[in-house]
Amino acid sequence: MRDTSNPLSARKSVLTSAVSSVTPLGQLLRNVSDNLPHNYSRRRALQLLMGSACTCCASVHANQLAYDLDVTEIARGTWAIHGRTEYFTLQNGGNIVNVSFIEVPDGVVVIDTGPSRRYGEALLHLIEKTVPGKPILRVYNTHHHPDHIFGNQVFERGSLAAPQQVIDNIIAEADGFSDNLYRLIGDWMRGTTVVAPGVALESDFEEVGGRKFSLFYLSGHTSSDLAIRDDETGVLFTGDLAFYNRAPTTPSADIDGWLESLKTLASLDRELILPGHGLRDERGGSLEQTADYINWLEESLSEAASLGFTMNEAMAQPIPDRFTSLDEVQTEYERSVVHLYLGLEDNLLPAVTVD
Amino acid sequence: MMSRILLQAIVTVIALTLSYALAADTRTLPEDPLNSVMWDNLAGRFFPGEVVIDQRVKVVGPHDAEDQMQVPITVDATALDNVVEIVALADLNPIPHILTLHPTRAQAFIGFRVKLEQASPIRVGVKTSDGVWHVNGIYVTAAGGGCTAPALAHGIDNWYQTLGETRALFRRETENSARLSMRMRHPMDTGLAPGIPVFYMNTVEVTSPAGDELARVELFEPISENPTLTLKPLVEDKLDELLVYARDTEANEFNFTLPVTETIKN
Numbered sequence: 001m002r003d004t005s006n007p008l009s010a011r012k013s014v015l016t017s018a019v020s021s022v023t024p025l026g027q028l029l030r031n032v033s034d035n036l037p038h039n040y041s042r043r044r045a046l047q048l049l050m051g052s053a054c055t056c057c058a059s060v061h062a063n064q065l066a067y068d069l070d071v072t073e074i075a076r077g078t079w080a081i082h083g084r085t086e087y088f089t090l091q092n093g094g095n096i097v098n099v100s101f102i103e104v105p106d107g108v109v110v111i112d113t114g115p116s117r118r119y120g121e122a123l124l125h126l127i128e129k130t131v132p133g134k135p136i137l138r139v140y141n142t143h144h145h146p147d148h149i150f151g152n153q154v155f156e157r158g159s160l161a162a163p164q165q166v167i168d169n170i171i172a173e174a175d176g177f178s179d180n181l182y183r184l185i186g187d188w189m190r191g192t193t194v195v196a197p198g199v200a201l202e203s204d205f206e207e208v209g210g211r212k213f214s215l216f217y218l219s220g221h222t223s224s225d226l227a228i229r230d231d232e233t234g235v236l237f238t239g240d241l242a243f244y245n246r247a248p249t250t251p252s253a254d255i256d257g258w259l260e261s262l263k264t265l266a267s268l269d270r271e272l273i274l275p276g277h278g279l280r281d282e283r284g285g286s287l288e289q290t291a292d293y294i295n296w297l298e299e300s301l302s303e304a305a306s307l308g309f310t311m312n313e314a315m316a317q318p319i320p321d322r323f324t325s326l327d328e329v330q331t332e333y334e335r336s337v338v339h340l341y342l343g344l345e346d347n348l349l350p351a352v353t354v355d
Numbered sequence: 356m357m358s359r360i361l362l363q364a365i366v367t368v369i370a371l372t373l374s375y376a377l378a379a380d381t382r383t384l385p386e387d388p389l390n391s392v393m394w395d396n397l398a399g400r401f402f403p404g405e406v407v408i409d410q411r412v413k414v415v416g417p418h419d420a421e422d423q424m425q426v427p428i429t430v431d432a433t434a435l436d437n438v439v440e441i442v443a444l445a446d447l448n449p450i451p452h453i454l455t456l457h458p459t460r461a462q463a464f465i466g467f468r469v470k471l472e473q474a475s476p477i478r479v480g481v482k483t484s485d486g487v488w489h490v491n492g493i494y495v496t497a498a499g500g501g502c503t504a505p506a507l508a509h510g511i512d513n514w515y516q517t518l519g520e521t522r523a524l525f526r527r528e529t530e531n532s533a534r535l536s537m538r539m540r541h542p543m544d545t546g547l548a549p550g551i552p553v554f555y556m557n558t559v560e561v562t563s564p565a566g567d568e569l570a571r572v573e574l575f576e577p578i579s580e581n582p583t584l585t586l587k588p589l590v591e592d593k594l595d596e597l598l599v600y601a602r603d604t605e606a607n608e609f610n611f612t613l614p615v616t617e618t619i620k621n
């Protein structure tokens with residue numbers, strides 16, 4: 001499982017290939033369409049460029065989008081970039097996710113890669129600044145959601161690792177996510193392509209650069225969620241199985257499986273939790289809060305569906321006081337109704353005999 | 356395939372020309388609060404006679420379609436009396452007409468889900484017995500491709516065997532009104548996805564056991580796969596069940612009976 005390539009040279013080549021400051025439109029189009037998934041036409045690429053807001057001031061905006069990544073050392077040799085606890089917007093460029101990196105004796109381990117190539121490049125800069133000269137030995141993807149994987153392309157494919165099911169999910173769904181992200185964050189996505197990890201994980205732990213990492217193969221937020229524990233520092237990286245003071249998201253969720261996974265996580269020895277979204281958590285509050293919220297979601301939506309309420313009526317239900325302080329809760333709740341309601345109706349509305 | 360599209364286009368052009376000719380000189384339309392380029396055209400085709408913009412027509416839906424194949428919409432025009440017809444349109448869909456409800460003996464209320472090809476106004480016209488169309492709507496943003504994407508059912512080999520499978524509920528909510536929620540398996544093919552001919556549920560009729568019509572819904576191509584409708588038929592004390600009849604464009608017919616459940620909950 002050790003990667004023998006030279007990540008330093010890869011890092012350098014990526015950095016120098018960043019889009020230069022003055023670029024004619026035709027060249028921009030070529031850059032965009034060459035890097036887009038294959039189902040994009042040149043025309044679509046043009047629409048994307050024209051559609052990204054404020055073409056009148058394009059001379060500045062196109063090249064001044066820059067992620068302001070704020071890094072915190074959450075444990076010895078362990079840095080977290082806490083994304084904003086928001087939804088994707090043109091303003092935040094998708095910097096809404098927690099991405100982390102760890103200095104191990106012989107190199108660096110990265111957990112998740114952010115929402116775009118541009119983010120991945122900023123992440124590489126930050127790693128180089130924080131841990132100068134150390135090779136990136138391993139990059140984990142906790143699951144296939146776009147905010148966690150679209151920085152993949154700046155890393156060596158042989159260093160990227162995830163469970164096979166995560167890799168399969170990326171191959172099946174990432175193009176669709178990419179379309180949607182172009183719509184939501186526009187130019188921040190420029191040049192972003194889907195790269196699936198080259199390494200399929202299956203062991204319960206990995207020794208990377210002189211550090212042991214325990215791997216937990218869970219599910220529920222999606223059909224495959226990887227949690228990772230640094231056995232030296234005891235930091236548990238939960239991916240999106242845990243959210244903290246930010247409403248959980250459910251586009252690929254199986255609530256019962258998710259609750260099971262949260263029980264497993266709660267039973268693990270650890271010193272600190274880094275959730276997928278929201279602040280680091282010393283006492284396990286993120287696990288309890290996430291379980292409480294998704295359990296309420298399932299119960300209240302089950303009741304609404306079994307009474308024959310429309311999705312719109314379900315969306316208008318009040319959110320309990322204990323959740324109203326969660327960031328984005330109203331929006332996420334309404335999105336969750338769309339994600340979960342059809343399945344609940346299929347189970348809870350009584351079957352009738354049809355002639 | 357091409358000739359059908361061409362024919363459709365010709366028919367549409369003729370219909371548009373006629374409706375413009377009819378609409379243009381006989382009335383002045385109120386300004387469209389949704390500012391849609393399709394307003395004059397659609398009002399001409401679907402809302403003949405007097406048109407007023409009326410906030411009493413409540414159209415509820417999301418600002419942004421999370422799933423453009425299943426955009427939930429609820430229409431509540433119960434603040435109006437003597438409603439005879441409710442027409443729902445998606446202005447910018449290739450086929451705008453979503454459904455028409457005749458609430459013969461039902462509240463002026465319907466819940467449904469629609470496929471959106473792109474961001475679009477969802478426009479609802481409610482006709483009262485004096486012939487006036489009370490119009491209101493919302494704007495829903497969406498990504499592209501909801502109408503031209505194939506139904507999920509076509510990814511399943513034996514989807515035809517489950518055609519018409521139904522889950523439904525008929526629940527008394529007040530002394531004289533009950534809620535009917537029904538969900539039927541049907542691909543609702545628009546004919547716009549490559550290689551898949553048009554095939555959709557086009558009629559749902561709700562009647563009392565005595566044969567009185569309570570509500571009738573004409574459905575069209577934009578209704579989402581596995582059509583899910585919520586209606587509020589008026590029920591007297593003695594009504595303890597109702598009959599539902601549905602038919603699709605291939606003349607498949609589906610009949611079922613639903614007993615009323617006596618839970619009053621709002």
Ligand SMILES: [Zn+2]
Nearest residue numbers: 143145221240
């Ligand atoms: Zn996620």
